[in-house]
Amino acid sequence: YDKSRHNDLRFLVSYDVLPLPPKCTSEIDFDTIMKNVSFTYDNVIALLTYLSRRKKDDLWRAALLADAFVYAQNHDRYYDDGRLRNAYQGGDLILPPGWTPNNKKGTARLPGWWDICKNNWYEDEGQVGTDTGNMAWIMIGLLRAYKVLGKAEYLEAAKKLGTWIKNNVRDDQVPGGYTGGFKGWEPNPTKQTWKSTEHNIDLYAAFMTLSDFTEEPEKSMWKNEALHAKSFVKAMWEKCGKNHFATGTKEDGITPNCDFAPADVNTWGLMVLGELD
Numbered sequence: 001y002d003k004s005r006h007n008d009l010r011f012l013v014s015y016d017v018l019p020l021p022p023k024c025t026s027e028i029d030f031d032t033i034m035k036n037v038s039f040t041y042d043n044v045i046a047l048l049t050y051l052s053r054r055k056k057d058d059l060w061r062a063a064l065l066a067d068a069f070v071y072a073q074n075h076d077r078y079y080d081d082g083r084l085r086n087a088y089q090g091g092d093l094i095l096p097p098g099w100t101p102n103n104k105k106g107t108a109r110l111p112g113w114w115d116i117c118k119n120n121w122y123e124d125e126g127q128v129g130t131d132t133g134n135m136a137w138i139m140i141g142l143l144r145a146y147k148v149l150g151k152a153e154y155l156e157a158a159k160k161l162g163t164w165i166k167n168n169v170r171d172d173q174v175p176g177g178y179t180g181g182f183k184g185w186e187p188n189p190t191k192q193t194w195k196s197t198e199h200n201i202d203l204y205a206a207f208m209t210l211s212d213f214t215e216e217p218e219k220s221m222w223k224n225e226a227l228h229a230k231s232f233v234k235a236m237w238e239k240c241g242k243n244h245f246a247t248g249t250k251e252d253g254i255t256p257n258c259d260f261a262p263a264d265v266n267t268w269g270l271m272v273l274g275e276l277d
Helices: 040-053 056-074 132-149 152-168 197-212 218-236 263-273
Strands: 038-039 087-089 113-116 119-122 179-183 190-195
Touching: 040 056, 040 132, 040 197, 056 132, 056 152, 132 152, 132 179, 132 197, 152 197, 152 218, 190 197, 197 218, 197 263, 218 263
Parallel strands: none
Antiparallel strands: 038 087, 113 119, 179 190
């Protein structure tokens, strides 16, 4: 970005879309829905990349993104429980003066589009929701930022996310693990009761890393959460065929989902877990 206020908090847009004129919702397409969307997963990958380069300008960019995550967590238009959304608006993160959803000032802007026919603002239920895997990756990014940049706010934000995950998507029925998250709008988003092997691999890495940065009794608590995720991942080994992980479960959280076999679950599983014990 080359802007006059380049120090202001912001997220990076995920797609460079075509500059199409406004449309009716019945005619919306990819370019309309994705015009101003900054997916949190994309931005945490950018954060980790900047941190890995260790150059002054890149560390400044990393801090800007990490600070944006912290701000968004503490300035949601509705939630105050530590969760983040799957996406925010690109560019300026903070709503301007005069916009006070739920009587809150300075909230983080969420993506959406204006319907010129209905004269109304619309949002995508997936973008405003909270996927468990995305939250795990934000934890990983913030913890890395804490290690490299040293700001205590990053560690505290990761703890808040971890607590939200533990309290809201942990499932103790066999085979354990964590469910998919929530989809849709406040105040009553729909809980996603399926489980993703990939999400649980993400959580194993996130919780183990968080354990490394905390002292007892927190240390053991976060490690136990990590092992809870790992036990689910191990339970998905060869549930849908030899020599690979099942993608996860169906809506009941128990029945293995054998409809497809994504490659990333297996590459990521090998990278995080190594040989299964």
